[in-house]
Amino acid sequence: MARPMATTQQQKYQSFKALHENENAFVMPNPWDAGSAIILEQTGFNALATTSAGYAFGAGQRDSSGVVTRADILANAGAVVQATSLPVSADLEDGFGLAPDICHETISLAIQVGLVGGSIEDASSDADTPILPLDIAVERIxxxxxxxxxxxxxxxxxxxxxxxDKPDLADTIRRLQAFDQAGADVLYAPGLDNLDDIRTLCAAVDKPVNVVMGLQNALFSVAQLAEVGVKRISVGGSFARAAYGALIRAATEVIEHGTFTYARDAIPDHDINQMMSAEKRASRT
Structure with missing residues (x-):
C-alpha cells in the first residue's frame, strides 16, 4: 500500500508519534549520511534515526564522546532530514554538555534543523564515574x-x-521511571541482551520503550521484542558497521587473492543511480 508523503515537520512528527501509538513494534534504522537515508527509505522503513557512531566512522573518527561536535552532528542530521520524506530522530549523545541549559539548547537546535525526535543519555564522559548521578540526569531531561x-x-x-559495564536492571528501571516523570516521551536502555530483563523493564514503565539490535549479544527478532513489550527498535551503528565490513571483505579479497568476486554482491550502478535520482525520490508516495 502506498504511504502518503509527510512533507512538513508537523506532519512528520504526527507520523512519528502515530508509530509509537500503534499496537505493533516498528524498526527505526540508523542511516549515517544522506545516501544511506535515501536507501533505507526506499527499502520501506517508516522512520529513521541518525547514528553518532556511523557518522564518526564516516568522518574518520572514533565513536567517542567529544570527538565530533554538536555542529557536526546537527549538520549531518539536517542532511538526512533534507534527503528523506520520513520522520528523523537523532542521536544527540549527552546533549553536548553537562549543564541542563545546554541540553535545552541542543533540543532547540535539533528542532530547527527539522528533526522530530532525539535522545539524551545519562553517560558522563568520565571514565571514572561513567554514569551521571540520578538527580543531575533528571534535571537534564x-x-x-x-x-x-x-x-x-x-x-x-x-x-x-x-x-x-553496570548491568543493574533495578537502577536502570529507576532511572527510566524518573526520566518518564521528567518529561521524556520514549525510554531507552541500550545494551540489554536478555529478553526477560527487557520484558521486566517494559512492564515497569509507562512510556514506549526503544531497544537496539545489531549488537553481537542481542539478536532477537522483531516478533520476540514486540511480544515482551518493546515498541521501537533501532540498530545503532550496526548498519554502518555492516557496510564497512563489506568494504573490508572486498578490499581483503583484492589484496590477498587478486580477485574481484565481491562485485557479485554490489548493487548495480544503474540501480543505485535510480535510487538517488531526484525524479525517483520525488515520485515516492
Whole structure:
C-alpha cells in the first residue's frame, strides 16, 4: 500500500508519534549520511534515526564522546532530514554538555534543523564515574523536555548503565521511571541482551520503550521484542558497521587473492543511480 508523503515537520512528527501509538513494534534504522537515508527509505522503513557512531566512522573518527561536535552532528542530521520524506530522530549523545541549559539548547537546535525526535543519555564522559548521578540526569531531561514542550518533537531519554559495564536492571528501571516523570516521551536502555530483563523493564514503565539490535549479544527478532513489550527498535551503528565490513571483505579479497568476486554482491550502478535520482525520490508516495 502506498504511504502518503509527510512533507512538513508537523506532519512528520504526527507520523512519528502515530508509530509509537500503534499496537505493533516498528524498526527505526540508523542511516549515517544522506545516501544511506535515501536507501533505507526506499527499502520501506517508516522512520529513521541518525547514528553518532556511523557518522564518526564516516568522518574518520572514533565513536567517542567529544570527538565530533554538536555542529557536526546537527549538520549531518539536517542532511538526512533534507534527503528523506520520513520522520528523523537523532542521536544527540549527552546533549553536548553537562549543564541542563545546554541540553535545552541542543533540543532547540535539533528542532530547527527539522528533526522530530532525539535522545539524551545519562553517560558522563568520565571514565571514572561513567554514569551521571540520578538527580543531575533528571534535571537534564527536564531541561530537554522543556525545550520540546509544544514543539513537534519526541524526546528519548537513555539510561546507559549496560554500555558501561553496570548491568543493574533495578537502577536502570529507576532511572527510566524518573526520566518518564521528567518529561521524556520514549525510554531507552541500550545494551540489554536478555529478553526477560527487557520484558521486566517494559512492564515497569509507562512510556514506549526503544531497544537496539545489531549488537553481537542481542539478536532477537522483531516478533520476540514486540511480544515482551518493546515498541521501537533501532540498530545503532550496526548498519554502518555492516557496510564497512563489506568494504573490508572486498578490499581483503583484492589484496590477498587478486580477485574481484565481491562485485557479485554490489548493487548495480544503474540501480543505485535510480535510487538517488531526484525524479525517483520525488515520485515516492
Amino acid at each position: 527536564k531541561a530537554a523536555a522543556s525545550a520540546a514542550h509544544g514543539q513537534p518533537f519526541m524526546l528519548t531519554a537513555r539510561a546507559e548503565n549496560y554500555l558501561w
